[in-house]
Amino acid sequence: MDITTKCIHGAENKTHNTGAISVPIYQSATFAHPGVGQSTGYDYSRLQNPTREHLEKLVANLEQGIDAIAFSTGMAAITTLMELFTNGDHIIASGDLYGGTVRLFQHICVKNGLTFDYLDTGNLKDIKSKIRKETKAIYVETPTNPMMQVTDIAAVSKLAKEHGLIVIVDNTFLTPYYQLPLTLGADIVLHSGTKYLSGHNDTLAGFLVTNREDLSEKLRFLYKTTGACLSPFDSWLLIRGIKTLAVRMDRQQENAIKIATWLTTQEKVKKVFYIGLPTHKDYELSKTQATGFGSMISIEVDTKETAVKVLERIQLILFAESLGGVETLITYPMLQTHADVPIEERLERGINDCLLRLSVGIENVDDLISDLSGALN
Numbered sequence: 001m002d003i004t005t006k007c008i009h010g011a012e013n014k015t016h017n018t019g020a021i022s023v024p025i026y027q028s029a030t031f032a033h034p035g036v037g038q039s040t041g042y043d044y045s046r047l048q049n050p051t052r053e054h055l056e057k058l059v060a061n062l063e064q065g066i067d068a069i070a071f072s073t074g075m076a077a078i079t080t081l082m083e084l085f086t087n088g089d090h091i092i093a094s095g096d097l098y099g100g101t102v103r104l105f106q107h108i109c110v111k112n113g114l115t116f117d118y119l120d121t122g123n124l125k126d127i128k129s130k131i132r133k134e135t136k137a138i139y140v141e142t143p144t145n146p147m148m149q150v151t152d153i154a155a156v157s158k159l160a161k162e163h164g165l166i167v168i169v170d171n172t173f174l175t176p177y178y179q180l181p182l183t184l185g186a187d188i189v190l191h192s193g194t195k196y197l198s199g200h201n202d203t204l205a206g207f208l209v210t211n212r213e214d215l216s217e218k219l220r221f222l223y224k225t226t227g228a229c230l231s232p233f234d235s236w237l238l239i240r241g242i243k244t245l246a247v248r249m250d251r252q253q254e255n256a257i258k259i260a261t262w263l264t265t266q267e268k269v270k271k272v273f274y275i276g277l278p279t280h281k282d283y284e285l286s287k288t289q290a291t292g293f294g295s296m297i298s299i300e301v302d303t304k305e306t307a308v309k310v311l312e313r314i315q316l317i318l319f320a321e322s323l324g325g326v327e328t329l330i331t332y333p334m335l336q337t338h339a340d341v342p343i344e345e346r347l348e349r350g351i352n353d354c355l356l357r358l359s360v361g362i363e364n365v366d367d368l369i370s371d372l373s374g375a376l377n
């Protein structure tokens with residue numbers, strides 16, 4: 001079955017016999033037992049809930065995993081994931097990570113005794129040089145946020161297998177519609193479901209997906225123990241959002257390619273970071289491991305004044321954090337998503353006061369370009 005169809009029919013709606021097309025919201029905290037030592041399969045909603053279970057089966061199917069676990073936020077998913085590791089463990093991570101992930105690693109995981117090396121995971125030699133006996137995992141975002149660097153997932157996974165390391169891929173930007181890390185050798189895929197999967201800027205969610213029985217068992221234990229589960233209503237919003245994932249992603253990408261191309265012709269725009277531009281250094285690699293480029297674009301404008309002017313003048317496009325929804329949003333990574341990353345590190349990564357990040361939505365592309373044009377000029 002093609003993934004476009006899976007988005008709509010990817011999990012059996014077995015929870016009712018009424019013919020309802022929409023999966024019911026089981027707004028129940030607990031479930032009655034038919035007898036002593038018996039269970040309907042549902043005991044308590046932190047462990048299982050029928051609405052959430054439908055969503056989890058759907059997401060597992062989309063990512064081609066054996067299990068998907070739905071969390072209240074992306075950060076809750078990553079926090080739970082980090083409980084797989086213990087005092088002394090070492091993790092190699094992409095140098096250009098989501099700001100909240102860096103904050104979690106540096107302020108909470110480090111306190112718990114984990115150590116990290118951050119590097120360009122596109123560079124296998126660098127990864128190799130950092131592997132030591134305490135190393136347990138390689139944590140990859142691809143493409144990265146906000147600099148749009150791409151990592152060869154199959155190559156990293158091969159290297160990781162040779163050293164017995166777990167490969168974790170944050171697939172938030174491309175989603176299973178364009179990229180399937182588990183099929184390329186990764187062990188765990190994670191998502192901020194807040195972004196493209198939900199798609200409407202109306203709910204927070206997170207996912208961990210795996211194709212390994214042992215990891216599924218460990219993660220389920222951590223999930224029921226730590227408890228950051230997705231509510232039945234938010235699970236339903238995700239199910240509804242995912243129905244249109246394919247059409248949204250197609251339209252968002254179509255708009256993004258046109259906008260990125262137009263941006264390259266603008267005098268005040270010095271650099272355009274979009275993996276769908278043939279001039280992007282990882283354009284060819286992207287084509288080998290993903291079926292699309294997504295709709296995240298970062299630009300470096302000529303001056304800080306221009307950046308501020310754009311943010312103040314845009315009318316249709318909204319100046320807001322987050323990404324992946326139907327509304328086009330623009331962010332100022334330096335002040336928003338990456339404000340907690342130390343300044344030297346931020347500048348080294350190219351996150352300066354001229355950098356803006358666009359999440360392209362599904363509006364009419366000419367309206368979007370005209371808004372940007374008015375703001376830039």
Ligand SMILES: *Cc1c(COP(=O)(O)O)cnc(C)c1O
Pocket residue numbers: 073074075076098100101141145170172173191192193194195204205206
């Ligand atoms: C937003 C985001 C997260 C965190 O997810 P929340 O749902 O906001 O908690 C993690 N990774 C990436 C790439 C993100 O964009």
